[in-house]
Amino acid sequence: MEKYTAGFSGTLTLKEYPSEQSANALFTCMRDIRFLKDILKRKKIYPRYYKEDIEYLHLPGLSGIAYPMKCFCDIFLNKLEKHMDKYGEYGIALTKEWGLTNKIQPIQYINENSFLYTSIQKLYENRHDPNNKLDYQDLFHNILGFIKPISGKMPKDDGVVTKNFHDEKEWRYIPEISPRARNYFPFIEESYIIDNSTFLNQKSNEFFIKDKYGLKITDKDIKYIIISKEEEREPFIDFILKECRFSRKEKYNLISKLIIFNEMKGDW
Secondary structure (H helix, E strand, O other): OOEEEOHHHOEEEOOOOOOOOOOOEEEEEEOOHHHHHHHHHHOEEOOEEEEEEOHHHOEOOEOEEEEEEEEEEOOOHHHOHHHHHHHOOEEEEEEHHHHHHOOOEEOEEEOOOOHHHHHHHHHHHOOOOOOOOOOHHHHHHHHHOOEEEOEEEEEEOOEEEEEEHHHHOEEEEOOOOOOOOOOOOOOEEHHHOOOHHHHHHHHHHHHHHOHHHOEEOOOOOEEEEEEOOHHHHHHHHHHHHHHOOOOHHHHHHHHOOEEEHHHHHHHO
């Protein structure tokens, strides 16, 4: 599928109009090679619940919220080093056509001096107004899942760092979940998160038993597979050949897309 509606400009075909200021691929990075192997074995990418700090919006009674999501970026390959230093030296890159087909959305970075910032506050204040013809509650949470401040604090293993989030050029997959879905939640507000790591991990793991929440991938959707070190190359090739459910031709196609992160750092 290559064609997408682009408003007044008619039809956007990514092969005819590729990105010039951003990569024509969506990268997702991870710290452990096991997660990368799991994606290739399952031939699917699943979301997990992540808590977002939204104190910057100054919404009374709501300072944090968790959404089920999978995050990507469209940073050029030769500028990916700093991003991977933060998020992990393993990764997979999918085509943007695949991303658009699967409803993956670039997020909006919020300037706290903008009218959009105050509009979100007003939407929150009026979300339960019975006179609203639209469902403002759903609209509010749909917007909230795809916004982030331009800069702010981010927790790390060794503490908290302040960073420019806009540099991440983030895209998100958030699955559509009915509020009536058993054991699955479209969002979890901070007041319901008793133990962040335990509860969110438990709820995240439940996505793996529900196929419809996973993003299917084929060998043709994959542009690059990134592993950390040269000494991992041969074992990873063996893993593709012996454990992945692709055809022989598809497996060799995947092997041709392998990139070594530490070699990439030295050349770019």
